[in-house]
Amino acid sequence: MPKFDVSKRDLERLVGKEFTVEEWEDLFLYAKCELDDVWEENGEIYFKADSKDTNRPDLWSAEGIARQIRWALGFQRGLPKYEVEKSDVTVYVDERLKDIRPYGVYAVVEGLKLDEEALKQMINLQEKVALTFGRRRREVAIGIFDFDKVKPPIYYRAGKKTERFVPLGFEEELTLEEILEKHEKGKEYGHLIKDRPYYPLLVDSEGKVLSMPPIINSKTTGRVTTETRNVFVDVTGWDLNKVMLALNVVVTALAERGGKIRSVKVVYPDFEIETPDLTPKSFEVELDYIRKLAGLELSDGEIKDLLERMMYDVTLEDGKAKLLYPAFRDDIMHARDVLEDVLIAYGYNEIEPEEPKLAVQGRGDKFVEFEDAVRELMVGFGLQEVMTFNLTNREAQYDRMNLEYGRDYFNNPPAELVEIENPISPKWSALRNWLLPSLLDFLSQNTHEEYPQRLFEVGKATLIDEGRETKTVSESKLTVVLAQPRVTFTDAKEILDSVMRHLDFEYEVEEVEHPSFIPGRVGRIIVNGQTIGVIGEIHPSVLEKWGIEMPVAGFELFLRPLYTEPYL
């Protein structure tokens, strides 16, 4: 899902080998990425990487992709090792942030020499992790600072709304409240902290502001450039596991650029932790389980080899593999997740597909077959089939049909619509409960086209049905419209009559009042004492509302009551 750009040169520098574009296309698959696009810019080749796995933020940057490929090619194997030394930095976390944004975890990375490309990747990773994994910064927000401009210890504290600092992108000081109102990022992310008594603030021992998580960094410390050698990383959020994982992803990516990771002591009111914690995680799988579901004859050794190429440390014991996997991953819940890694290392395209031999017999749904038979019949009348949308709106379904919402027109339509709370557009804000408006909509869009226009649709009308699991039912309906000069009720009835004879049903048409139709030229269709539909000439005021300047006659009926289970 996350997509980002990487330079071929940068990737090759990180992997330590050059490849052709075609080779890269295949190599990307090891990192669960698809190479979406290739282009040249200023003499450099760039790739658009589309990472498939929303649970693998470690693969969302050039560093992560290169690392996985280096392992897959066997340049390195087993668990990646990162040295972590303690720094003497301490961060104190304010108790009052408990209901505002409780967790912050930190690290220092030293000895960096980032060029423009590396800098771009760092910013990209930070953004993508916060956006996708961090749910638009709600669960994870990341700040990276020039460590040399910061004087520890550092405080993650509750800031008063009147405190001020110069945010990135501004030249003058703003109060925290003003940042939410005026700053572009404040407007975008302000809802995450708005209406709390305090706003989160990260400051150093001299009271200098580093950032206002999760909104914006300060202008002085919050800008990292190619000159920056040492950085301070801050990750805040609501779930300690999540922020720890994001921190691990960021610091190990920076370590791939030659940075040295230094841990930081974080003091909470009731406990203390040292972050980042890169202790590997463990898991255990049965080798037979892997073999059976893979459908491949793999020896224990081969499985071990494949897993080592996916950055696992593997110990084989009693038909089991005891695994250690890197602390920048948190997606292994089940042996299946390990199985997929084995298959990716093996290469999906190296596996011979095999069609399962199953003694089964196919069969279609009988009601669908009935609908198909009705459609065939309608085509036989020379009608053009149309397929229209179920999504519509109240205005089209009632107002334009001369109907009153809340009144039941003997179920054609019923009194109420199934409506959507969060539609993309008011035009598509309900599911239709009858089809006639859809067909009039169709006619209204084809007034320039040659008449006669004779149409039908077999489609769904969605009705309220409180007793059902979804409190709704989508009934199959047949709707016919005939638009042509001199068309009358009789033309529609001729078709209806023929349909009924062909389906072998007796029916009656009984005069009713229905404001969508011309009085005296409208009836309900009754089968076995039950009203199944409506037939008539569309009222000229309805035609006027739809902008149709041609008489229209038609009918609409429920198909289910006309269905009888066939023997075959």
Added chain:
Amino acid sequence: MELSYGEKLTLIKLNGLKKVKFEELVKETGLEQVAVMRAVLGLQAKELAKLHERSEKVVKLTETGKKYAEIGLPEWRALRLLRERGKVTLDDLREVLSDDELKPIVGLLRKEGWANVRKEDGKLILEITEKGLKAGERPIDKALKLLAEKGVVPVKEIEKLVPVKELKRRKIGEEETLTEREVEITPEGEKLAPKVELKREVSVLTPELIKSGKWREVEFRKFDIKAPVRRIYPGKKQPYRAFLDKIRRRLIEMGFIEMTVDSLIETQFWNFDALFQPQNHPAREWTDTYQLKYPKSGFLPEDELVERVKTAHERGLAGSRGWGYVWSPERAMLLMPRAHGTALDARQLAKGVEIPGKYFTIQRVFRPDVLDRTHLIEFNQIDGFVVGEELNFRHLLGILKRFAVEIAGAKKVKFLPDYYPFTEPSVQMSAYHPELGWVEFGGAGIFREEMTRALGIDVPVIAWGIGIDRLAMFKLGIDDIRYLFSYDLRWLREAKLVW
């Protein structure tokens, strides 16, 4: 020799007249002009008659020319006034000339030497000359008179008086080509004509002709079988729906059982929770998932099933550690228009399945997207699953490949790792279409055990979905996805048959 009715009639008439103007021949036969021309050309091809055509260039008056013939040329009208008054101002000439005639008049009178021009108090004064007093009929006046009398005059004759160019320049006359046609019978024609038997010609064979046996005495007018005909439109199935029908039939032939459901509305339980998709999953965000305003919530299925799903989410099932959060039944009860056909897989698995078994469904599904040439607000999805004791990843690839061959006509396929919340491992397939190149054609995976176990299935279930929109668009020859649900009757009427 075979002659058409028209040819026969024309030949007979021509035999009496020998040589005749075409227009007269038309009158004689009583046929349409085109029919007689067709007959004459036919007779000529058979060397029974000869068509003589003579073209001549002629001149005739324009509308302006006709006016001048009536009221006189502008220079004459001006001169008459001058003769009356001796001298006039330019303004005085308005009495006899129109605005556009006024402009060139000074030049004209001067050229003819009929008037002298001088300025007096800043005004142009025209004074008649000797020549103007004596002036008589010029060649151009004669030409105008001739044209007014005869209507059309051969160019040759006009040129004796005045160059046609001059008449054209003054917009008096225009040139035209006049064709005169004469038809003459040949000796062969004369020989044949008496032997020609003329029968009544009919254009339509009527039931009366058949009943009375009179059909024996008539000739059937020959049809121009190459003539274009009116476009007519049959009743036919919507092309995209016909395409879906075809895939449905193919899937049934391949051994799949069709699944259906009673509503387009789904509970989040079946759309997400039963598929092991955690309640805080990004796909379940407000922006990515529709919710209903009315009715808001539905019901959950039986407690035991709900309990197993809840456990799978909270603590894990089948050796999984689960998602580790508190699962909310209220959230699961929320209603939405169904977002994917996979929801039906979950329903079917919970209801019970044949093992081994193959299932499919064609479902209308909904996503909060805008409607444009690459996005639909609702669309059809084809997906399903295969369940069996011994199924493995190679089978998954085998099923996908079969789809590519059967449905996309692909010769080559390519598999890519992919991610779905409810399958692991997961695959995306690209199929090599002979004309489209590599097309992303479908996705598949083995349903996660956390999901299948919760639904009461303890054998592997391969889930698949095929992306048919690009194929359908190719098949239907469209590059705007909205045409799948076309509201364009012209396009539907013209669309090629899908079979």
